[in-house]
Amino acid sequence: MTTLQARFRLTPSATLIICIIFLNALSLISLYSSLHQGGKFEQYSVFYRQVVWIALAWIFLIIFSFINYRLYYDLSFIIYGLNIILLLWVLVFGKEAMGAQRWIRFLGFNFQPSELSKITTILILARFFASERIRRSFRKDVLLPLGLVVFNALLIFKQPDLGTALILFVLFFLMGIFSRLPKKYFILLLIAGLALAPIGWKFLKDYQKKRLIVFIDPNVDPLGAGYTIIQSKIAIGSGEIFGKGFLSGTQNQFNFLPERHTDFIFTVIAEEWGFMGSLFLLFIYWLILKKILDLAKDSHDRFARQVLIGMSALFFAHIFINIGMTLGILPVVGLPLIFLSYGGSNLLINFILAGIIINIARST
Amino acid sequence: MDQSFVRRIYLSGFLVLVISLFYYQALKGNYFLKRAEHNYVRAIPIRSLRGSILDRNSVLLAYDKASFNIAVIPHQIRKKKDILFKQLAEFLSYDEKIIQANYKRSFSNLFSPVDVIIDIDKAQALEAKEYFSGDILINPQPQRHYNFSYECAHILGYVKEAASFYENLKKYGYAPNERAGFSGIEQYYDAYLKGEDGGDLIEVDSSGKIVGFLGERKAFGGEDIKLTIDSRIQEIAYKALEGRRGTLILMDAQSGEVLALISSPSFDSNAFVRGKNVARFLMDKKRPLLNRAIQSSYPLGSTFKPIVAAAALEEGRSAPEKKFTCRGRLTLGRATFECWATHGPDDLYEAFAHSCNVYFYNLGMVTGPEFIGKWAQKFGLNVATGIDLPYERKGFVPTPEWKRKRLKTAWYGGDTLNLSIGQGFLEATPLEALVAINAIATDGYLVKPYLIKEMNKVEASAITKSFVGISKESIDEIKHGLRAAVEFSDGTAYELNRLNLEIAGKTGTAQTKGLSHGWFVGFFPYAKPKYAFCVFAENCGSSSVAVDISYQFLRWLQNKNLIEK
Missing domain, CATH: 3.90.1310.10 (Penicillin-binding protein 2a (Domain 2))
Incomplete structure (x- = not known):
C-alpha cells in the first residue's frame, strides 16, 4: 500500500493543477447549464468569453510560476502603491455596473482592481509578519499593516464592495494569528473591531443593510432581497442526494435563480449534481487547501509560509462565505466562488495565486 | 502558531458546510423538491x-x-x-x-x-x-x-x-x-x-x-x-305587481308548467354576480330576496272555502242546495264571529259568489275540524308542491289532535269557525294554494308545478298528477261556485268577468297582523281550464287589490295576444 501510494503520490503542484483543471471543466459545464434556458442555449458570448478568460488565466499561471516569489518581498510596497493608484482611478473614472463602480477596461476586458487588492494585501502582510527583526513592536508590526489594510479596504468599500473589503480583514487576522507575533494583539483587535461594528452599520448602503436584515430572516422581503436566498435554498435542497442531472435543474433552467452564473454558481451545481456532487466539490477544494498548508509546513522561508497561509486563507474565505451565502447561513455579500464563478478578474487572480504557489513549491 | 491550527479552522468551516448541505439536500431534500416543483409547475x-x-x-x-x-x-x-x-x-x-x-x-x-x-x-x-x-x-x-x-x-x-x-x-x-x-x-x-x-x-x-x-x-x-317560463308573461306579471309585496303565478292548469312566477319586490341578480351594491337588497325590510311564492306561508282566508265545501259534500254533511242564512254575524257561546256583510239566505253557489263567512261557519260546524283537516291534507296544503326550486316551504294544516299535543289545549268551536274561513292556524304557500284550487279545474288532480322544459334540447318535463279522491259531482258543484264568484253580478270577483275569459276562482281577504292579505286564486276557461293563476298581495287590505292585479295582468296578456284560446 505504501509503495503504491508512494509510486502514485503526486507532487503538491501536480495535485493543484489537476484540481484546477477539474474546476475549469466544472465551471464551463455549470456555466453552460446556467446559460441554458428552456431547452435552448443562450448567450454564447458569455460562455466563449469565459473560455477565453480561462485560456488567458493559464498563461498567467505559467508566467507567474516562473517568477521568483522572493521578488514580491522586495516589491511589495511598490505593488501595494500601484494597486492603491488603480483603486483611486476606479473611483474617479471607473465603469459603473449594477450600482457599483468596480471596473476599468483593459485590453478589451473589464477588470476589477479590488481583486488585485487581495494579492497585494497578502504580499504586504507577509512582508510585515515575516520580518526577521527580533524586537517586535505593536505599533510597527501590527498597527502599521492594519492601517494599510484599512486604507485599502476603505477604497474598496467606497465602490461599494463590502465582501472584498471584509476579506482583507479576514486575511489580516488569519495571517496575523499564524505569524510569530503575539496572538493577543490580534485577538484584542478582533474584539475591538467587533465592538465597533455597530458604528460601521451607519456607513452601509441601504441595499447592504437590507441584505443583512434579510440574512437574518429571508421572509421579511420574499419578493426583493430575500428572494435570491429563498430560491437558492430551494434549488440546493431540491437537488437531494444525487441531483436532478445535467441541464435538468428546474430552478436554474426556468430562471428562478438570479446571478446564477456568477455568485450563485454553486446553487446550480448543487441542484444538478446533488449532495454527492457538492461533497465532491468540497473535497476538491479541501485538497487544494491541504496542499497549500502542506507546502507551508515544508517551506523553510518564513515569507513563503506567510504568503501560502494568506492564499489558503483567501481561498477558504471565498469558499466558505460563498457557499455559506447560497445556503443562507451567511449574508449575501457578493463574493465569487473561486475557479468556478463566471468573471475574469477573480479567475485571473486565483490563477496568479496558483502560479505563485507553484513557484514556491519549485523553490522548496 | 503552526499551520495545524489554521487547518483546524478550515476543517471546521468545511464541516459546517457539509452538515448544512446534508441537512438541506439529504434530510429536507424532499421538502425543497416539492417547493421547486410548486415554483415552476x-x-x-x-x-x-x-x-x-x-x-x-x-x-x-x-x-x-x-x-x-x-x-x-x-x-x-x-x-x-x-x-x-x-x-x-x-x-x-x-x-x-x-x-x-x-x-x-x-x-x-x-x-x-x-x-x-x-x-x-x-x-x-x-x-x-x-x-x-x-x-x-x-x-x-x-x-x-x-x-x-x-x-x-x-x-x-x-x-x-x-x-x-x-x-x-x-x-x-x-x-x-x-x-x-x-x-x-x-x-x-x-x-x-x-x-x-x-x-x-x-x-x-x-x-x-x-x-x-x-x-x-x-x-x-x-x-x-x-x-317553461314565458319571459313576456313574466315581464307583464312583474309590471302588474307594481313592486308591491306579493306574488303572481301563472301555470298551465293541466300540465303544471309554470308560465310565470313573480315574487315582489325583486332584486337584481346581475348585482349579485358582481357582488356590487347588494347591501341594499340584503338590508331592505321588504325582504326582496324572499321568494314569496314558495318560501313563505300565509293564512289562506276565503280561498280555503272550496276545500271546506269539498269536505262537507264528500263527507255527506251538506248539499249544495242547502241554505244557511247570514245575519252579518254568528254567535258561538259568548263569542261573536263576523261576516263582512249581511247576505241573508245563501246556497253553496251564492256563498262562493258572496264569500259569505256565516255560510261557511255553519258548513264547517256541520262538517267538523277532523274532516276539514283531512281534506285540506288531501288537497296538499301540508306538503310542498315539489316544484324544481330550492328552499320550498310547506304549509300547515291544524287538527284537534295537533292542538292537544302541541299547544296542550282543547280544540274549541271557535277554532273550527276560524278554520272554516281559512283563518287561525292554517297556513299555506301561494303555490300550494294554487295547486289546491287547480285541483278543482283538473277534476280532482293535484298537478306538480315545474319549471324545466328541456335539458340540452331533450324534453325534460314530466307531468306528475295525483288524484285527490273526490267525486265528479262535488267537483262540478264547487267549480260552479267558483265560476259564480266571477260571473254573478254581486260576485266578489265580478270585475274579472269583463275580460270574457270565463274565469272561475276564489277571492280571499286573510286577516293577519296589520292590514289583511289579499288573494285571488282561479283558473280559466271555465269549461275546459287551460290556465290557473294565483295573485297574492301582502298586507294590501283587501282581496279587491288582488282582483285588480289579476284584471290588469290578464288584460295586458290579452292585449299582447299571449293567451291561447
Whole structure:
C-alpha cells in the first residue's frame, strides 16, 4: 500500500493543477447549464468569453510560476502603491455596473482592481509578519499593516464592495494569528473591531443593510432581497442526494435563480449534481487547501509560509462565505466562488495565486 | 502558531458546510423538491362555460359572456407594485383600494397571475394592455349575465364565486373564484349547468412565461336548460305587481308548467354576480330576496272555502242546495264571529259568489275540524308542491289532535269557525294554494308545478298528477261556485268577468297582523281550464287589490295576444 501510494503520490503542484483543471471543466459545464434556458442555449458570448478568460488565466499561471516569489518581498510596497493608484482611478473614472463602480477596461476586458487588492494585501502582510527583526513592536508590526489594510479596504468599500473589503480583514487576522507575533494583539483587535461594528452599520448602503436584515430572516422581503436566498435554498435542497442531472435543474433552467452564473454558481451545481456532487466539490477544494498548508509546513522561508497561509486563507474565505451565502447561513455579500464563478478578474487572480504557489513549491 | 491550527479552522468551516448541505439536500431534500416543483409547475384553470337558461320560446334568460380581467404576476411587478396599481387605477378610473384588495384576496404565489381588476369591457382592456404592455395580462373570464335580472331573479337565482368552498377545491388546482349557483334554477340544476372546469398544466419560468406544456384537462360546457317560463308573461306579471309585496303565478292548469312566477319586490341578480351594491337588497325590510311564492306561508282566508265545501259534500254533511242564512254575524257561546256583510239566505253557489263567512261557519260546524283537516291534507296544503326550486316551504294544516299535543289545549268551536274561513292556524304557500284550487279545474288532480322544459334540447318535463279522491259531482258543484264568484253580478270577483275569459276562482281577504292579505286564486276557461293563476298581495287590505292585479295582468296578456284560446 505504501509503495503504491508512494509510486502514485503526486507532487503538491501536480495535485493543484489537476484540481484546477477539474474546476475549469466544472465551471464551463455549470456555466453552460446556467446559460441554458428552456431547452435552448443562450448567450454564447458569455460562455466563449469565459473560455477565453480561462485560456488567458493559464498563461498567467505559467508566467507567474516562473517568477521568483522572493521578488514580491522586495516589491511589495511598490505593488501595494500601484494597486492603491488603480483603486483611486476606479473611483474617479471607473465603469459603473449594477450600482457599483468596480471596473476599468483593459485590453478589451473589464477588470476589477479590488481583486488585485487581495494579492497585494497578502504580499504586504507577509512582508510585515515575516520580518526577521527580533524586537517586535505593536505599533510597527501590527498597527502599521492594519492601517494599510484599512486604507485599502476603505477604497474598496467606497465602490461599494463590502465582501472584498471584509476579506482583507479576514486575511489580516488569519495571517496575523499564524505569524510569530503575539496572538493577543490580534485577538484584542478582533474584539475591538467587533465592538465597533455597530458604528460601521451607519456607513452601509441601504441595499447592504437590507441584505443583512434579510440574512437574518429571508421572509421579511420574499419578493426583493430575500428572494435570491429563498430560491437558492430551494434549488440546493431540491437537488437531494444525487441531483436532478445535467441541464435538468428546474430552478436554474426556468430562471428562478438570479446571478446564477456568477455568485450563485454553486446553487446550480448543487441542484444538478446533488449532495454527492457538492461533497465532491468540497473535497476538491479541501485538497487544494491541504496542499497549500502542506507546502507551508515544508517551506523553510518564513515569507513563503506567510504568503501560502494568506492564499489558503483567501481561498477558504471565498469558499466558505460563498457557499455559506447560497445556503443562507451567511449574508449575501457578493463574493465569487473561486475557479468556478463566471468573471475574469477573480479567475485571473486565483490563477496568479496558483502560479505563485507553484513557484514556491519549485523553490522548496 | 503552526499551520495545524489554521487547518483546524478550515476543517471546521468545511464541516459546517457539509452538515448544512446534508441537512438541506439529504434530510429536507424532499421538502425543497416539492417547493421547486410548486415554483415552476402551474395549473391554469380554464373555466367551463356554464349552460344557458332559456325561456319556453328560446329567449335567453341567463348566459355566460366574456368579461375581461386585468391580471398581474406578483414576481414580475414586485418592485413597482404600488406605482403600477396607482397608474392602473388612474388609467381606468378604478378605485386603487379595490385593486389592492383584489390583489390581497387572490394572491396565491409569486408566479400565478392575480386578477386585480375585474370585469371591464374589451376596449378598455385592450387600451390598458397597450399602455402597460408587459406589466399586465388580460384574462378573459366567463361572467354570468341575466337578461331579466329583476323579473326572473327568484326563478333563476344567481351565480357567485364559491369562496367558502375554496379550501376543498384548492388542492385540485382551482382558483378561489370557482363559480356556483345560489338559489333558484341556478342552484337546483347547478350540477347540470356548471359543466366541468378544465385546466392546463404548464411549466413557467420566473417571469411567468410559459416554457413547457405538461398536460391538460378539457373544460366541458354545462347543459343548456329551457324553462317553461314565458319571459313576456313574466315581464307583464312583474309590471302588474307594481313592486308591491306579493306574488303572481301563472301555470298551465293541466300540465303544471309554470308560465310565470313573480315574487315582489325583486332584486337584481346581475348585482349579485358582481357582488356590487347588494347591501341594499340584503338590508331592505321588504325582504326582496324572499321568494314569496314558495318560501313563505300565509293564512289562506276565503280561498280555503272550496276545500271546506269539498269536505262537507264528500263527507255527506251538506248539499249544495242547502241554505244557511247570514245575519252579518254568528254567535258561538259568548263569542261573536263576523261576516263582512249581511247576505241573508245563501246556497253553496251564492256563498262562493258572496264569500259569505256565516255560510261557511255553519258548513264547517256541520262538517267538523277532523274532516276539514283531512281534506285540506288531501288537497296538499301540508306538503310542498315539489316544484324544481330550492328552499320550498310547506304549509300547515291544524287538527284537534295537533292542538292537544302541541299547544296542550282543547280544540274549541271557535277554532273550527276560524278554520272554516281559512283563518287561525292554517297556513299555506301561494303555490300550494294554487295547486289546491287547480285541483278543482283538473277534476280532482293535484298537478306538480315545474319549471324545466328541456335539458340540452331533450324534453325534460314530466307531468306528475295525483288524484285527490273526490267525486265528479262535488267537483262540478264547487267549480260552479267558483265560476259564480266571477260571473254573478254581486260576485266578489265580478270585475274579472269583463275580460270574457270565463274565469272561475276564489277571492280571499286573510286577516293577519296589520292590514289583511289579499288573494285571488282561479283558473280559466271555465269549461275546459287551460290556465290557473294565483295573485297574492301582502298586507294590501283587501282581496279587491288582488282582483285588480289579476284584471290588469290578464288584460295586458290579452292585449299582447299571449293567451291561447
